[in-house]
Amino acid sequence: MEISMNVNGDDVVRDVEPRTLLVHFLRDHMGLTGTHWGCDTSNCGTCVVWVDEEPVKSCTHLAAMAGGHRVKTVEGLETADGLDPVQEGFIQCHGLQCGFCTPGMMMTARALLDRNPDPSEEVIREAISGQICRCTGYSTIIRSIQWAAAKERETSVSLEGSVA
Amino acid sequence: MTVTEPSANQIPTPDNNLNDQKPTGFGRMLRKEDPRFVRGLGQYCDDVTLPGMLHLAILRSPYAHARIVSIDTSAAEAHPKVKAVVTGAMLAEHGLAWMPTLSNDVQAVLATDKVRFQHQEVAFVVAEDRYSARDALELIDVEYDPLDPVIDVRKALDPDAAIIRDDLEGKTDNHCFNWQTGDDAATQAVFDDAEVTVKQEMIYPRVHPAPMETCACVADLDKVSGKLTLWSTTQAPHAHRTVYALVAGLPEHKIRIIAPDIGGGFGGKVPIYPGYVCAIVASLLIGKPVKWAEDRTENLVSTGFARDYIMIGEIAASRDGKIRAVRTNVLADHGAFNGVASPVKYPAGFFGVFTGSYDLEAAFCNMDAVFTNKAPGGVAYACSFRITEAVYLVERMVDVLAYELDMDPAELRLKNLIQPEQFPYETKTGWIYDSGDYEPTMRKAMAMAGYDELRREQAEKRERGELMGIGISFFTEAVGAGPRKDMDILGLGMADGCELRIHPTGKAVVRLSVQTQGQGHETTFAQIVAEEIGIPPEDIEVFHGDTDNTPFGLGTYGSRSTPVSGAAAALVTRKVKDKAQIIASGMLEVSVADLQWDKGSFSVKGDPTKSVTIQDIAMKAHGAGDLPEGVEGGLEAQICYNPSNLTYPFGAYICVVDVDPGTAEVKVRRFIAVDDCGTQINPMIIEGQVHGGLTDGVGMALMQMINFDEDGNCLAGSLMDYLIPTAMEVPDWETGHTVTPSPHHPIGAKGIGESATVGSPPAIVNAVVDALKPFGIRHADMPLTPSRVWEAMQGNHTPPI
Ligand code: FES
Numbered sequence: 030m031e032i033s034m035n036v037n038g039d040d041v042v043r044d045v046e047p048r049t050l051l052v053h054f055l056r057d058h059m060g061l062t063g064t065h066w067g068c069d070t071s072n073c074g075t076c077v078v079w080v081d082e083e084p085v086k087s088c089t090h091l092a093a094m095a096g097g098h099r100v101k102t103v104e105g106l107e108t109a110d111g112l113d114p115v116q117e118g119f120i121q122c123h124g125l126q127c128g129f130c131t132p133g134m135m136m137t138a139r140a141l142l143d144r145n146p147d148p149s150e151e152v153i154r155e156a157i158s159g160q161i162c163r164c165t166g167y168s169t170i171i172r173s174i175q176w177a178a179a180k181e182r183e184t185s186v187s188l189e190g191s192v193a
Numbered sequence: 194m195t196v197t198e199p200s201a202n203q204i205p206t207p208d209n210n211l212n213d214q215k216p217t218g219f220g221r222m223l224r225k226e227d228p229r230f231v232r233g234l235g236q237y238c239d240d241v242t243l244p245g246m247l248h249l250a251i252l253r254s255p256y257a258h259a260r261i262v263s264i265d266t267s268a269a270e271a272h273p274k275v276k277a278v279v280t281g282a283m284l285a286e287h288g289l290a291w292m293p294t295l296s297n298d299v300q301a302v303l304a305t306d307k308v309r310f311q312h313q314e315v316a317f318v319v320a321e322d323r324y325s326a327r328d329a330l331e332l333i334d335v336e337y338d339p340l341d342p343v344i345d346v347r348k349a350l351d352p353d354a355a356i357i358r359d360d361l362e363g364k365t366d367n368h369c370f371n372w373q374t375g376d377d378a379a380t381q382a383v384f385d386d387a388e389v390t391v392k393q394e395m396i397y398p399r400v401h402p403a404p405m406e407t408c409a410c411v412a413d414l415d416k417v418s419g420k421l422t423l424w425s426t427t428q429a430p431h432a433h434r435t436v437y438a439l440v441a442g443l444p445e446h447k448i449r450i451i452a453p454d455i456g457g458g459f460g461g462k463v464p465i466y467p468g469y470v471c472a473i474v475a476s477l478l479i480g481k482p483v484k485w486a487e488d489r490t491e492n493l494v495s496t497g498f499a500r501d502y503i504m505i506g507e508i509a510a511s512r513d514g515k516i517r518a519v520r521t522n523v524l525a526d527h528g529a530f531n532g533v534a535s536p537v538k539y540p541a542g543f544f545g546v547f548t549g550s551y552d553l554e555a556a557f558c559n560m561d562a563v564f565t566n567k568a569p570g571g572v573a574y575a576c577s578f579r580i581t582e583a584v585y586l587v588e589r590m591v592d593v594l595a596y597e598l599d600m601d602p603a604e605l606r607l608k609n610l611i612q613p614e615q616f617p618y619e620t621k622t623g624w625i626y627d628s629g630d631y632e633p634t635m636r637k638a639m640a641m642a643g644y645d646e647l648r649r650e651q652a653e654k655r656e657r658g659e660l661m662g663i664g665i666s667f668f669t670e671a672v673g674a675g676p677r678k679d680m681d682i683l684g685l686g687m688a689d690g691c692e693l694r695i696h697p698t699g700k701a702v703v704r705l706s707v708q709t710q711g712q713g714h715e716t717t718f719a720q721i722v723a724e725e726i727g728i729p730p731e732d733i734e735v736f737h738g739d740t741d742n743t744p745f746g747l748g749t750y751g752s753r754s755t756p757v758s759g760a761a762a763a764l765v766t767r768k769v770k771d772k773a774q775i776i777a778s779g780m781l782e783v784s785v786a787d788l789q790w791d792k793g794s795f796s797v798k799g800d801p802t803k804s805v806t807i808q809d810i811a812m813k814a815h816g817a818g819d820l821p822e823g824v825e826g827g828l829e830a831q832i833c834y835n836p837s838n839l840t841y842p843f844g845a846y847i848c849v850v851d852v853d854p855g856t857a858e859v860k861v862r863r864f865i866a867v868d869d870c871g872t873q874i875n876p877m878i879i880e881g882q883v884h885g886g887l888t889d890g891v892g893m894a895l896m897q898m899i900n901f902d903e904d905g906n907c908l909a910g911s912l913m914d915y916l917i918p919t920a921m922e923v924p925d926w927e928t929g930h931t932v933t934p935s936p937h938h939p940i941g942a943k944g945i946g947e948s949a950t951v952g953s954p955p956a957i958v959n960a961v962v963d964a965l966k967p968f969g970i971r972h973a974d975m976p977l978t979p980s981r982v983w984e985a986m987q988g989n990h991t992p993p994i
């Protein structure tokens with residue numbers, strides 16, 4: 030079947046089997062291999078992408094269900110202005126080791142900060158609790174997200190300052 | 194030993210640039226690999242796509258033990274997108290049905306005669322896409338004749354147990370090996386006259402490394418050149434190349450193994466699995482590139498497990514708490530094939546360090562390993578060859594002794610630690626601990642934890658019926674295998690090569706034999722070279738994971754990268770620096786002895802204005818004009834480093850838990866880890882390695898187990914059943930360190946990757962058992978899930994596994 034969607038700002042059309050999972054659509058048909066798959070049971074969250082503004086596990090989402098929607102993957106985080114503060118935070122705070130869980134973690138983190146600019150440690154733990162990292166033990170991921178939040182608050186303060 | 198401040202409270206912020214000090218050498222430095230990973234541009238095995246690539250899927254046995262009567266592949270072959278269907282019988286025709294394991298046993302690539310564990314590989318399909326390959330598996334019809342499975346390890350040696358390994362000539366039982374270490378008679382003598390002895394059976398259940406990336410490969414055999422390129426999830430690309438040469442009869446120079454980015458290994462990517470061999474065979478057969486990528490269930494049920502030891506521990510001590518001897522008897526479950534990835538002379542890995550960090554009079558271990566109808570493996574799941582089991586045994590036993598003597602477990606440990614002046618210390622099982630200063634590390638952990646205060650809090654809580662526990666472990670690890678006189682894997686010495694080239698403009702490339710799976714080698718190895726030669730790390734490219742372009746070496750496991758390959762990197766740089774010094778002497782027209790080194794430049798002693806930088810020297814080495822007599826052009830070197838001993842990192846861990854008296858749920862409230870890994874290369878990366886290992890420990894101690902029902906069905910085949918800690922189950926880690934350099938390692942580094950996985954399970958279990966002390970409990974087996982803790986509280990301390 031033919032599926033059309035918007036992926037990271039580009040309109041795409043592909044002819045795929047109806048059973049194609051979104052994660053395979055992105056990886057095998059779009060060549061966007063930043064989104065990973067790590068389990069068969071929706072437990073690991075290495076596959077998290079956004080459908081519209083909502084983080085979803087793309088292994089549990091048919092590509093067809095994303096038809097007509099906007100999908101954003103890790104490849105879409107960086108803008109012309111540079112890395113997203115979440116990406117920077119992960120680098121600055123050693124929020125990744127093997128990097129396999131990282132794209133999913135960052136997509137969830139970005140969605141969290143868009144809704145809550147100053148999340149507590151508990152809120153962050155809860156937000157990433159559907160995802161597994163085998164390497165970091167989570168503390169540095171939490172610091173990374175806090176780093177990004179701090180950076181964004183700083184930037185918005187200085188923006189407000191410059192407007193005033 | 195120097196004690197330095199913990200970094201625990203120093204959290205990087207956008208303002209403090211804590212991790213961005215850009216050291217030329219050791220220190221906090223951001224990772225060179227991260228810019229690609231945060232953009233989703235890492236390249237893992239399953240990201241590799243080649244033109245015309247086909248997909249391979251494996252049919253697995255539903256039975257744990259059954260004879261194969263017949264296999265009908267005709268329907269699968271008729272599938273329009275299927276290119277090939279291959280069975281064990283077809284492989285056998287080419288002599289490829291069996292392959293060697295890393296411990297000189299053999300393992301079936303595809304079963305020929307019978308299946309020996311549930312989910313064993315029986316046939317494979319190659320098709321145009323992933324989905325079709327899986328569809329076609331459903332079309333293969335296998336008729337099995339089920340046999341009695343041997344699942345309970347304690348019954349494996351019963352006279353009426355079915356013989357699993359009838360493929361081995363003359364095999365009449367399920368015994369795999371017996372191994373002993375230490376002195377039986379001397380140990381018995383100490384036990385005979387000891388004032389106090391304690392004995393406890395404990396189980397270290399089967400667990401699985403379960404890296405987030407499962408195993409995968411892409412095999413591409415070029416028909417014209419006969420060259421095989423294999424992208425593979427391997428921690429040991431060079432060792433794998435040699436084994437493939439031996440298995441498949443391919444000439445070794447026609448094999449190129451590429452280990453691209455690896456999504457975590459933890460030991461699970463050391464062995465060669467049937468899937469890799471199947472993909473190679475398929476590419477050979479069809480002449481196209483073939484990808485195999487296992488799913489999570491396949492990963493958990495068929496690739497290398499870890500642990501699975503039943504241990505009886507005994508301690509002989511004096512009444513005032515002097516530990517005199519440790520003895521253990523182990524029954525080891527090795528599954529259907531002996532797939533342990535340990536050096537040949539060490540069938541039980543480095544379990545011999547079960548004597549712990551204590552000064553003993555005697556020690557003895559007897560171990561029997563047996564075959565059962567379970568998946569093979571016995572890999573080092575983030576532990577240096579069975580040290581996790583050894584440390585768990587001794588640290589649990591010390592707490593059992595503390596319980597019997599009614600002594601504080603910290604005090605008991607402090608009383609028995611090996612003293613600094615005793616190093617190098619030879620243990621009663623023959624291991625030479627290189628260096629240590631244990632007590633300050635222990636005291637530091639106690640200070641960070643506020644140990645006395647915690648004990649007071651616990652006493653108050655006990656009064657109120659609340660269950661709070663404090664657990665301690667003090668561990669010594671043995672890492673960096675190993676000296677070639679003792680250690681080899683399948684005849685390959687456990688050395689590592691390293692090559693360094695300085696380009697004319699003073700930029701460098703260093704080539705390693707080891708392979709990172711997240712440890713940050715691209716950063717730390719650049720730092721090692723930078724420290725030695727003064728070229729900034731950003732000017733040093735680290736190249737690894739490609740056997741065509743790196744020197745030979747045994748790979749990354751057992752925390753051996755820094756101890757072995759890190760030493761190689763330092764020494765090769767010194768070799769280059771020696772040559773640079775000769776060239777500098779020519780440039781400055783003084784003798785070599787009149788030069789002094791100043792990290793990055795040579796200057797004339799007494800006249801610092803006369804100096805040349807390493808970059809100047811590099812240009813001179815490649816440029817025009819004469820070089821000193823007898824010096825060749827270029828600035829590069831290669832070495833192969835053979836470690837003279839292992840290195841012995843150590844640490845003191847303290848865990849605080851609260852147990853809900855109503856639900857028996859265990860909450861890890863705090864965890865304090867003070868590690869000593871010798872010289873620190875990058876403290877940020879070290880802290881990260883420790884955090885990850887501690888989290889592994891929580892998983893093993895409280896949550897996870899690969900278990901089986903009596904028919905041999907694996908009950909932990911998904912992440913819904915095999916529980917891995919999420920951010921909700923772990924606390925914010927509190928880490929600190931001391932620094933006791935290794936005397937024989939060129940930079941004094943010892944390795945850190947696995948310390949926390951080794952040291953944390955006993956600390957956590959000790960804490961839970963301590964919390965349950967009001968119930969009269971001195972031992973309970975892992976995993977301490979709520980139901981098992983509940984059982985323990987009801988008086989059933991060791992519910993069967
Ligand atoms: S792949 Fe594991 S949750 Fe999607």
Ligand code: FES
Nearest residue numbers: 126130162163164
């Ligand atoms: S960084 Fe390896 S799984 Fe998270």
